[in-house]
Amino acid sequence: MKPLYFPFTYIPKSVGKTLSACFRQTAVYQISGTKIPEDMQELSREGILDIRIPLEINGEFLDKILKDYRAWVNIHQGTETAFLAAMANKIPFFDESASSQIRSDLKKIGKQIPPEEKPDPLFNAKLFLHMAQEFDLQKKELDQDLMDIDAMEDDFMKNLKWEDEDDHAQAVARRQWDKDDPGHFMTTERIKAWASIMLQDSQVPGLFITTSRAVLEHLIDIVSEMEEVICLDAIPMGADEDEAFSNWQDGLMESLEMMATENWPIPMDDMANPPEIPERKTNVKLTIFMVPNKTPYECFADCFETEVLQAGSAKTATQFKNTIIALIEEGD
Known part of the structure; x- marks a missing residue:
């Protein structure tokens, strides 16, 4: 099982690296194979992203x-x-x-x-997602320009105050993560458009991840059964080559897959904390939510006011009895 990123189709390189702190590979939707952003292509070549095009537009x-x-x-x-x-x-x-x-x-x-x-609501949804991707890409480039200016100002102040270089680097990285959450912009429309595509995908996982707290809070308002089950707040970044860390990632996925496929309630005792890697100072926070007794299709169908699932449809057949939603944020 691979986690599926939502409700965005654009993943900046910095966000992709953060996702890889929790999961070896993350699946993400695209609308056209010829319109994939370059940084996402690079993340795909590195094995961090699994780019999927369930419904392609020429x-x-x-x-x-x-x-x-x-x-x-x-x-x-x-x-x-x-x-x-x-x-x-x-x-x-x-x-x-x-x-x-x-x-x-x-x-x-x-x-x-x-x-x-x-x-054609489905075609409209695909086109909306692509335009939202272009909007997010342009905003990311603007944010990067502003961050470069911030970095120059920080360098100047650091030289004046003789600040510690590591503390300075952490502050710059933190500001990059704290840029405006794209999920604040047209939250409902983004989720509905993405869910329209997801409901047509016959191979969805039981685990869905987002980096947007705005999206998560909106989903909590919609899906009343959603409950927080665990929070891991000291996950190191860039520790892919550490054997103990890789083993922890594998164990995490095994536990999450069990949570998605077994009858609820499920014992959570086997969910281990990540190993400590002292030389890695930037940590990631993973908060896991459970939607018990609802398949992924049933869960995201709740985003629509009208009935969108056909009972017994082959498109909605799945091994997953529960839906797991995870929020990934950069910790302090």
């Missing part, structure tokens, strides 16, 4: 329809953020044959044509 078609649609939104809405909001609100004519309709609408500025076709 890259050239994606470029074409986004170009036309951006033009439409610039006329009607005016901003990139409004673009995402509009997409999440189920654009009336938005489906795989939408480009011609968009161009037609562009010729009639300010006059919206009543929809003649039903929207």
Whole structure:
């Protein structure tokens, strides 16, 4: 079993390294094989990410329809953020044959044509996830520029105060993690769009991980059965080559898989704390939540107001009796 990252499709390199402190490899969705960000490709080559494309959109078609649609939104809405909001609100004519309709609408500025076709919610969800990924990527680049400025200021102050270099490095790393949580932006829409794809995947695991506390808190509000079962707050980063640490990771996954497949309640005594590695000062916090007696499909179907699962569907058959949600954060 591999954990599946949600509800984002973009994972920066720094976040990927943090995920690898808990799990050897993390699965993540992408919408197009030709639109995978370079840093994610690198993480995939290193074996940290398992990139999955359950429902692919052709890259050239994606470029074409986004170009036309951006033009439409610039006329009607005016901003990139409004673009995402509009997409999440189920654009009336938005489906795989939408480009011609968009161009037609562009010729009639300010006059919206009543929809003649039903929207394709699944296609809309895929496109929304891709645009959210582009938004997150651009924001990450801006945050990096701001962090570089912070680092220069810190270097200047450190030289004035003769601060310890290790303490300075820790402070810079901490600020990087504390940048705005992308999950605060359109939380509901992100989760619904991601869940729309996940519910079409016949090979979902029993373990789902996020780095967004905003997403976790939103999910707790939706899934009333969700309860915290354990918190591990001293997991070292960059200890992949340490044998004791690797054995701990394997044991952690075995315990989590048992939690997902066995009848609840399950004894938690076998969940060992990670080994201490003194030379690793940056630690990771892993908080594990359980949704007992709900399969992953049933759990994420709760994100929708209407019934989205068909009873007895082969797509929702799974060995997992419970759903595990994990929040990964950088500790103090």
